[in-house]
Amino acid sequence: MSKFKSKKDNALPAVNTASLPDIVFMLLFFFMVVTVMREDTLLIENRLPLADQVEKLEKKYPISYIYAGKPARGYEKFGTEARLQLNDKFADISEIQAFISSERQNLLTEDLIPYMTVSLKVDKEANMGIVGDIKQELREANALKINYSVGTGSALDN
Amino acid sequence: MAKRSAPEVNAGSMADIAFLLLIFFLVTTTIPKDSGISRKLPPIEPPNEEDVVIKQKNIFTVLLNGKDQLLVEDELMELKDLRKAAIEFLDNGGDGSCDYCNGGKNPKSSDNPDKAIISLKNERETSYAAYISVQNELVAAYNDLRNKRALLIGPQKGFRDMDFVMMEKNYKDPKFPGDTDKLKEIIDQIRAEYPEKLSEVQ
Numbered sequence: 103m104s105k106f107k108s109k110k111d112n113a114l115p116a117v118n119t120a121s122l123p124d125i126v127f128m129l130l131f132f133f134m135v136v137t138v139m140r141e142d143t144l145l146i147e148n149r150l151p152l153a154d155q156v157e158k159l160e161k162k163y164p165i166s167y168i169y170a171g172k173p174a175r176g177y178e179k180f181g182t183e184a185r186l187q188l189n190d191k192f193a194d195i196s197e198i199q200a201f202i203s204s205e206r207q208n209l210l211t212e213d214l215i216p217y218m219t220v221s222l223k224v225d226k227e228a229n230m231g232i233v234g235d236i237k238q239e240l241r242e243a244n245a246l247k248i249n250y251s252v253g254t255g256s257a258l259d260n
Numbered sequence: 261m262a263k264r265s266a267p268e269v270n271a272g273s274m275a276d277i278a279f280l281l282l283i284f285f286l287v288t289t290t291i292p293k294d295s296g297i298s299r300k301l302p303p304i305e306p307p308n309e310e311d312v313v314i315k316q317k318n319i320f321t322v323l324l325n326g327k328d329q330l331l332v333e334d335e336l337m338e339l340k341d342l343r344k345a346a347i348e349f350l351d352n353g354g355d356g357s358c359d360y361c362n363g364g365k366n367p368k369s370s371d372n373p374d375k376a377i378i379s380l381k382n383e384r385e386t387s388y389a390a391y392i393s394v395q396n397e398l399v400a401a402y403n404d405l406r407n408k409r410a411l412l413i414g415p416q417k418g419f420r421d422m423d424f425v426m427m428e429k430n431y432k433d434p435k436f437p438g439d440t441d442k443l444k445e446i447i448d449q450i451r452a453e454y455p456e457k458l459s460e461v462q
Contacts, residue, residue, distance in 0.1 A: 119275065126278035130285065137289035151389040153396035155403055159294040160432070221296065224388050231384035233391070241301050250392060251296040257396035258340055260389035 146171035146187050151226035152255030159249055163217040166205045166245075168198070170232050171225030184228035186236070195232075198239040216247075223251045226260060297395055302459075318370050320349045320378045324394055326385030339393055346401035350376050350454065360409065360453060373405075373454050381461040398458060405454045410446070417446055424450055 148171050159165060169187040173180040177192075186193050188201045206215055220240060224233055240248060322342070323331040330337050332345055352369040353361030361373065370376035378398055382391055406424035414422050419438065422430070424447070430436040431443050 123271065123274035123278050126275055126282055130278055130282040133282065133285045133289065136291060137285065138292050140288060140290050151392040153297055153392055155297060155396050155399040156295040157298050159296060159298075161294070165294070219298075221294065226387070226389035226392070228388045229384060230382045230386040230388060230391050233388055234382075234384065237301060241304050244303070246301040246303060247298070248301060249296040249298045250395070251294065252392055252396075253293070254295065257393040260393045 141167065142169070142187070142190055144169065144187070145174055145177050145190075145192060146185060147174050147225050147227075148223055149226055150223065150251055150253045151257075151260050153250075153252040153257045154254065155257075156252060156254055157249075159219065159221060159251075163219060164205075164209055164214055165219050165221050166202070167221050167223060168201075168236060169223045170228055170236065172227065184225065184232050186232065195235045195239055198236060199243040202240070202243040202245045218245065219247045219249050220245050221249045221251050297392070297399060299395075314377060315371075315375075317354070317368055318375045318377060320346065320370070320376065322378060322380045322394060322398070324380070324382040324386045324390060326383045328387055328390040330394065339390075339397065342394065342397045343401050343404070346378065346398055347404055349378075350401060351405055352376070360412075362408075374452075377457045377459055379459050379461060399456075402454060402456050406450050409450050409453060413449070414446065417442060419443065419446065 146169055148169060171184055171187075172182055173185055173192075180192060186195060186198075188197060193201070202220070206218065209215065209218070222233070222236065237248070240246070321331075321333060325331065330339060330342065332342065337345065348363060349370055350363075350373050351361050352363035352366055353372060354365060354367050354369055355371040356365065358372045358374075363369075380394065380398070403425060410419075410422065410424040410427055414420065414427070419427065419442075427443055427447055430438070431440060431447060436443075
């Protein structure tokens with residue numbers, strides 16, 4: 103009898119991993135399609151407030167982003183008050199006009215300038231002082247189309 | 261000489277490579293969620309502009325103080341009541357010139373949706389979350405009125421069961437099968453009937 107019994111019978115058979123690459127590639131392609139590259143590294147906390155009357159920002163027109171919020175962990179030396187971030191660094195309110203004109207120069211054609219939208223990504227704990235200053239600077243730079251970026255949810259929960 | 265068959269490539273590390281790529285993309289990318297409340301800022305006016313006189317009853321003042329308390333027409337109000345109050349004010353139709361309004365025709369409130377202005381004032385200490393909530397409720401008041409109007413006049417023009425927000429969405433959608441020119445006409449008509457006059461005090 104022992105002739106027919108092989109030693110390996112007690113061991114579990116190995117799991118077939120031949121389709122593992124296929125599964126992982128599938129995941130990879132999914133993420134490549136639905137995500138975009140990070141535009142800026144955030145130096146500030148950025149939890150957006152909620153609202154339910156939202157419109158989708160149209161991608162066919164150029165969008166510039168302005169961030170504001172409390173400095174994130176690791177940047178405590180910049181204080182605890184809400185601060186402004188343009189591109190990848192902290193900025194002063196007075197730099198907004200220069201930022202807008204450089205964004206305008208990066209556009210493909212000049213015809214797009216009136217369609218440029220400024221998306222304000224402001225932390226919900228920031229106060230309106232900084233937002234009011236940003237708005238005033240944008241008016242002076244004649245960038246009048248703005249969009250308050252918000253998360254989707256009930257505004258009564260803010 | 262006999263043809264030697266090509267040796268098979270070892271694909272055992274394929275999964276590792278794919279995982280590496282996957283993790284790279286997970287770290288460097290974000291899922292975009294670009295939606296928000298669109299506003300248009302007023303252009304800077306030349307200093308010698310004449311003041312326009314607006315009747316007090318046509319202005320709906322909303323004040324948001326530094327402690328995030330809401331003062332509407334000089335009375336304290338909860339955020340959840342703001343939408344209803346704004347709709348009542350806008351849809352009042354006090355002087356009878358508005359034949360599509362459903363309001364109470366209170367002579368002390370606004371004359372016509374075309375003349376009604378909502379004035380929003382906030383202080384520097386107001387939190388951004390409270391400000392966005394108020395903005396959202398005011399936009400919602402306009403959208404509610406426009407939606408009601410769209411459901412009323414839409415079917416006459418052949419757009420059944422479509423509220424205003426839906427109409428705007430369809431208008432922007434290039435795959436919409438209906439008549440976009442006609443849709444634009446209705447959207448413009450409703451916009452003219454309930455114009456969004458939201459002024460922010462600096």
